[in-house]
Amino acid sequence: xxxxxxxxxxxxxxxxxxxxxxSFAVEEGEILGLIGPNGAGKSTLFEVITGYYRPDxxxxxxxxxxxxxxxxDQINRLGIGRTFQKLRPFRAMTxxxxxxxxxxxxxxxxxxxxxxxxxxxxxxxxxDKADSYAITLSTGERKRLEMARAMATRPRxxxxxxxxxxxxxxxxxxxxxxxxxxxxxxxxxxxxxHNMRVIMSISDRIVALRLGEVIANGPPAEVGKDRRVIExxxxxxxxxxxxxxxxxxxxxxxxxx
Amino acid sequence: MTTTEQFEAVKTExxxxxxxxxxxxxxxxxxxxxLLLALLFPIVYRLPYxxxxxxxxxxxxxxxxAWNILAGYCGQISLGYAVFFGADAYTSSILQTTIGWNxxxxxxxxAAVAVLLSLLIGYPCFRLRGxxxxxxxxxxxxxxxxxxxNWDFIGGARGLSLPFRKDSLLVFQFQTxxxxxxxxxxxxxxxxxxxxxxxxxxxxxxxFRAIRDDPEAAQSVGISITRYKLVAMAIxxxxxxxxxxxxxxxxxxLDPDSVFPLSLSILICxxxxxxxxxxxxxxxxxxxLMVPLSEYTRIHFGGTGRAVDLLIYGGLLTAVAVFxxxxxxxxxRAWWRRRWRF
Numbered sequence: 001x002x003x004x005x006x007x008x009x010x011x012x013x014x015x016x017x018x019x020x021x022x023s024f025a026v027e028e029g030e031i032l033g034l035i036g037p038n039g040a041g042k043s044t045l046f047e048v049i050t051g052y053y054r055p056d057x058x059x060x061x062x063x064x065x066x067x068x069x070x071x072x073d074q075i076n077r078l079g080i081g082r083t084f085q086k087l088r089p090f091r092a093m094t095x096x097x098x099x100x101x102x103x104x105x106x107x108x109x110x111x112x113x114x115x116x117x118x119x120x121x122x123x124x125x126x127x128d129k130a131d132s133y134a135i136t137l138s139t140g141e142r143k144r145l146e147m148a149r150a151m152a153t154r155p156r157x158x159x160x161x162x163x164x165x166x167x168x169x170x171x172x173x174x175x176x177x178x179x180x181x182x183x184x185x186x187x188x189x190x191x192x193x194h195n196m197r198v199i200m201s202i203s204d205r206i207v208a209l210r211l212g213e214v215i216a217n218g219p220p221a222e223v224g225k226d227r228r229v230i231e232x233x234x235x236x237x238x239x240x241x242x243x244x245x246x247x248x249x250x251x252x253x254x255x256x257x
Numbered sequence: 258m259t260t261t262e263q264f265e266a267v268k269t270e271x272x273x274x275x276x277x278x279x280x281x282x283x284x285x286x287x288x289x290x291x292l293l294l295a296l297l298f299p300i301v302y303r304l305p306y307x308x309x310x311x312x313x314x315x316x317x318x319x320x321x322x323a324w325n326i327l328a329g330y331c332g333q334i335s336l337g338y339a340v341f342f343g344a345d346a347y348t349s350s351i352l353q354t355t356i357g358w359n360x361x362x363x364x365x366x367x368a369a370v371a372v373l374l375s376l377l378i379g380y381p382c383f384r385l386r387g388x389x390x391x392x393x394x395x396x397x398x399x400x401x402x403x404x405x406x407n408w409d410f411i412g413g414a415r416g417l418s419l420p421f422r423k424d425s426l427l428v429f430q431f432q433t434x435x436x437x438x439x440x441x442x443x444x445x446x447x448x449x450x451x452x453x454x455x456x457x458x459x460x461x462x463x464x465f466r467a468i469r470d471d472p473e474a475a476q477s478v479g480i481s482i483t484r485y486k487l488v489a490m491a492i493x494x495x496x497x498x499x500x501x502x503x504x505x506x507x508x509x510x511l512d513p514d515s516v517f518p519l520s521l522s523i524l525i526c527x528x529x530x531x532x533x534x535x536x537x538x539x540x541x542x543x544x545x546l547m548v549p550l551s552e553y554t555r556i557h558f559g560g561t562g563r564a565v566d567l568l569i570y571g572g573l574l575t576a577v578a579v580f581x582x583x584x585x586x587x588x589x590r591a592w593w594r595r596r597w598r599f
Contacts, residue, residue, distance in 0.1 A: 050477065071476070072477060073478075073479050073482070076477055081478075084473075084474070084477070088471045088473060088474035089474070090466065090467050090470035090474060091470050092466065092470050093466060097463065100463060101464065101467045101478055101480070104460045104464070105479045110458065110459065110460070110463070149474075152478070153478050
């Protein structure tokens with residue numbers, strides 16, 4: 001039985017349909033890559049799954065529980081952790097404190113929570129910066145901090161939004177290694193990623209979105225060869241009719257990376 | 258071990274012990290001294306005026322400290338705290354004048370009323386973020402004041418006088434000498450400090466700070482933001498309320514203009530901001546500086562030009578806002594770090 005089941009999820013913002021009847025399932029223990037050009041609705045789908053947006057239609061189940069309509073904090077406590085595309089560290093806190101706040105869901109005592117936080121920071125290789133403030137970190141380090149923070153809530157499913165976005169290319173191998181180690185911890189992952197090489201190498205399965213709809217769902221090799229996927233990324237960028245440009249944010253923008 | 262070795266051991270041990278002594282115990286010693294000074298104050302200053310001033314410093318410090326729990330730690334700026342102040346003042350007073358209840362029970366009842374009110378106000382208002390929350394609390398404060406002015410049962414605009422009784426801690430009244438009031442407010446304030454100190458060091462404090470820093474991120478790690486904002490508001494409302502009851506017993510007269518004004522709500526906020534929001538000592542520092550300062554400027558500049566005192570007061574406030582937004586405690590911390598390179 002699937003860990004996460006998404007059925008017919010639709011999310012509209014006014015006239016813009018960000019997600020249109022999206023359906024797919026995430027199996028326990030797999031790494032699912034979520035790809036699609038800018039504006040395809042990947043991040044919107046994350047917000048819908050984690051309860052920050054309420055879908056206009058459709059159903060989402062985590063294990064056996066319906067999670068549509070629940071608050072983000074409730075969804076997290078059920079076992080879904082997440083990072084943010086636009087990073088959101090607690091700015092006035094040290095790294096250790098950032099992760100402690102999350103760890104306190106299971107460890108009320110600050111001392112125990114700190115020990116646990118340091119373990120997660122060590123896991124993402126930030127232990128040496130435990131007592132510096134989050135604002136002093138580089139983008140790549142902040143991403144890892146968010147991962148540590150999400151992990152400290154002990155989720156079964158982790159949603160990672162753009163792990164390599166804005167990260168300089170030398171740090172990318174570290175992040176890929178980290179994803180491998182997360183799987184080693186028995187976590188199920190859904191990863192949004194723009195870097196095709198990265199997503200192809202880490203994913204067991206890939207779901208491709210375009211203009212809010214699922215256009216492909218399968219193993220990386222298959223999806224990579226799918227005509228509609230290639231078209232979504234490259235082909236139609238050159239034939240956008242002027243009138244359609246306003247229908248969705250940057251509907252067919254070419255992939256830059 | 259030879260004598261020389263022992264000597265060497267002592268020699269290397271001694272400075273280390275001295276250092277740990279200095280690091281760990283300086284705050285404790287300072288705290289002890291401060292407490293001693295606070296306890297001795299009415300014995301040294303026997304005139305009513307300095308005592309009255311000290312009582313008001315502590316009263317306002319307590320209000321600012323309570324406000325700091327919701328606004329400083331949890332980041333929800335309320336400008337309607339006079340509501341809780343007045344609610345308890347009126348509750349305890351009405352219970353006394355109508356059915357003759359003891360003011361101490363009245364204080365607790367009033368605090369309960371204030372907590373209930375804080376939940377009723379907080380639940381809808383916490384849907385609003387940032388400035389909008391602040392504006393909503395101003396509106397509620399104004400509504401409550403208008404209601405109180407027009408409600409005859411609680412004395413309306415005429416206000417409410419409390420009956421004189423004998424001097425006793427039991428009935429919370431001291432007419433011949435006001436110094437017991439000083440020790441009562443000192444105790445209440447110390448309790449408020451203790452609770453804040455405790456909050457800072459437990460999960461509650463971490464959750465509050467997380468909500469202040471980034472509500473969405475706080476939710477993503479499983480923190481119910483509405484629930485914890487309500488907890489913060491209830492705790493701080495209870496302390497503001499207790500201060501309100503104290504005020505009623507101290508002055509023995511209250512009317513809507515003295516316990517519900519917007520200016521009181523703003524003053525509470527200003528004291529905490531000047532001292533340093535989100536810090537343990539900021540509210541006390543702010544009150545200890547600003548309350549006597551406003552008295553001083555009023556005495557020395559108030560009579561002649563009417564508004565000169567307010568100009569000076571306002572100018573100082575602006576200076577703090579511009580040069581040190583993290584308040585005087587922030588300034589002291591920055592200086593301390595530079596000085597000792599922590």
